[in-house]
Amino acid sequence: MSSIPDELHYTKEHEWVAGVDDGLTLTVGITAYAAEALGDVVYVQITPEPGAAITAGEAVGEVESTKSVSDIYAPVSGEVVEVNAAVVDDPSLVNNDPYGEGWLFRVRLEGDADDLLSAEEYTALTSGES
Amino acid sequence: MSRPTPLRGVHEALGATLTDFAGWLMPLRYGSESVEHNAVRQAAGLFDLSHMGEIFVTGPQAGEALDHALVGHLSALEPGRARYTMIVNARGGVLDDLIVYRLAPEEFMVVANASNYPAVAAELTERAEAFDAAVDDRSDRYALVAVQGPRSQEILAALTDADLPGLKYYAGLPATVAGRPALIARTGYTGEDGFELFVDAADAEPLWAALTEAGEPYGLRPAGLSARDTLRLEAGMPLYGNELSADLTPFDAGLGRVVRFDKPGDFVGRSALEPLKDLPPSRRLVGLVATGRRVPRHGYPVVAAGGAVVGEVTSGAPSQSLGRPVAMAYVDTAYVGGDRAEDLSVDIRGSHEPVEVVDLPFYRRNK
Numbered sequence: 001m002s003s004i005p006d007e008l009h010y011t012k013e014h015e016w017v018a019g020v021d022d023g024l025t026l027t028v029g030i031t032a033y034a035a036e037a038l039g040d041v042v043y044v045q046i047t048p049e050p051g052a053a054i055t056a057g058e059a060v061g062e063v064e065s066t067k068s069v070s071d072i073y074a075p076v077s078g079e080v081v082e083v084n085a086a087v088v089d090d091p092s093l094v095n096n097d098p099y100g101e102g103w104l105f106r107v108r109l110e111g112d113a114d115d116l117l118s119a120e121e122y123t124a125l126t127s128g129e130s
Numbered sequence: 131m132s133r134p135t136p137l138r139g140v141h142e143a144l145g146a147t148l149t150d151f152a153g154w155l156m157p158l159r160y161g162s163e164s165v166e167h168n169a170v171r172q173a174a175g176l177f178d179l180s181h182m183g184e185i186f187v188t189g190p191q192a193g194e195a196l197d198h199a200l201v202g203h204l205s206a207l208e209p210g211r212a213r214y215t216m217i218v219n220a221r222g223g224v225l226d227d228l229i230v231y232r233l234a235p236e237e238f239m240v241v242a243n244a245s246n247y248p249a250v251a252a253e254l255t256e257r258a259e260a261f262d263a264a265v266d267d268r269s270d271r272y273a274l275v276a277v278q279g280p281r282s283q284e285i286l287a288a289l290t291d292a293d294l295p296g297l298k299y300y301a302g303l304p305a306t307v308a309g310r311p312a313l314i315a316r317t318g319y320t321g322e323d324g325f326e327l328f329v330d331a332a333d334a335e336p337l338w339a340a341l342t343e344a345g346e347p348y349g350l351r352p353a354g355l356s357a358r359d360t361l362r363l364e365a366g367m368p369l370y371g372n373e374l375s376a377d378l379t380p381f382d383a384g385l386g387r388v389v390r391f392d393k394p395g396d397f398v399g400r401s402a403l404e405p406l407k408d409l410p411p412s413r414r415l416v417g418l419v420a421t422g423r424r425v426p427r428h429g430y431p432v433v434a435a436g437g438a439v440v441g442e443v444t445s446g447a448p449s450q451s452l453g454r455p456v457a458m459a460y461v462d463t464a465y466v467g468g469d470r471a472e473d474l475s476v477d478i479r480g481s482h483e484p485v486e487v488v489d490l491p492f493y494r495r496n497k
Contacts, residue, residue, distance in 0.1 A: 036147070037147075039147075039158075039159055039162075039163050039356060040162050040163055040164045042423065042425070042448040042455075043423045043424055043425065043448075045424075062479075064424065064425055066163050066164070066356055066360060066447055066448055067158070067163075067356055067359075067447075069425070069427070069479075095162070
């Protein structure tokens with residue numbers, strides 16, 4: 001079983017979101033479950049630059065592995081404040097440390113984050129898929 | 131429902147990610163596919179290829195039957211040797227690419243791809259009707275385990291008395307491996323030295339266990355289909371369904387050398403293929419190396435400087451050996467012919483990413 005930290009929030013597209021409960025700047029990455037399903041990640045691209053506005057549900061980048069390519073979606077609406085240059089440079093961080101060094105971008109929340117899943121809900125989602 | 135191989139339990143115990151491939155439940159990878167790929171290049175990898183088909187053609191006219199049924203000259207094959215060949219339809223379209231082993235003067239084993247072997251067995255049965263030869267699909271009875279990589283011979287030598295140094299590339303030898311009967315073949319699909327072991331399905335698990343143990347000091351790792359695909363891609367080897375299909379002839383694929391017009395008798399596809407042999411092809415299978423990090427994948431268009439579509443990618447993946455993405459593609463010869471260096475790109479989901487055209491293979495081992 002891949003780890004699903006309790007303190008994070010999640011999306012159906014297998015992204016995690018940190019900081020929902022304690023601030024306006026959220027950190028986004030992809031889950032260990034998704035990283036395992038993808039296999040070795042070889043390319044990460046986040047299209048919007050810092051300062052750009054994004055809308056929940058829109059494709060904001062892609063993550064490419066040996067066998068496949070997947071879109072990354074904005075989990076919430078807001079303004080991108082930072083893109084993780086380290087993960088763009090070394091995409092294997094997504095596999096090696098998906099909830100840490102492998103984070104993808106930070107976004108300043110505009111509106112709410114009510115549609116995100118809890119760890120419990122995400123656990124149910126992934127156990128249904130496997 | 132995907133069909134499991136005799137080694138399913140082993141794959142599950144190893145924590146493999148399993149995937150459906152041609153109706154079979156196969157290990158895609160056991161951990162990191164890059165680690166598995168590199169293990170095969172630098173040490174050795176262990177593969178379950180039990181999804182492949184083994185079709186036996188036996189009898190006094192087995193060789194003649196295969197000469198008629200396939201594009202190669204199999205009756206001329208020495209017992210103990212193997213040949214890469216193809217079966218085509220009457221229009222010359224490739225139905226499958228095959229390795230044929232001559233096990234004895236009147237006994238051949240045709241190894242066909244998982245997705246095609248039921249159709250290949252049916253075609254062979256029909257095409258052999260006029261000959262004194264029997265066609266028997268024994269795929270269900272066989273497991274196929276491959277050991278591939280520079281340390282393969284040392285690993286296998288620990289489990290058999292067979293003369294491995296004397297076994298040539300594309301040769302096969304009946305032997306005993308880990309106390310069980312096996313056909314040892316020096317063949318593979320990785321671009322490395324290695325062996326394929328055809329054994330009774332019931333012997334697959336103990337053989338796998340023995341190879342795992344013997345390979346441990348040499349860095350042998352189980353390797354899945356993902357690594358197999360990137361290894362064969364680097365080695366420039368075609369995959370049926372990607373580089374080969376019933377819509378393409380062996381000449382289209384740049385593999386016209388497998389068609390043996392000089393053999394005696396007629397063969398299925400001869401009249402369709404004969405006019406093509408001296409015709410310059412309109413497209414050529416080439417290697418592409420991406421300049422950036424995005425991967426050209428199967429089906430992506432190849433575009434010229436002006437934006438015109440001049441080809442299509444058949445296979446693509448990040449290459450461990452080159453450190454950049456590589457691909458095979460059919461490209462109009464006008465854009466890859468001679469010493470014309472055209473600026474080609476691949477349309478990767480809407481953006482044109484530059485590629486260099488290179489000769490295949492991308493990777494060649496040091497002998």
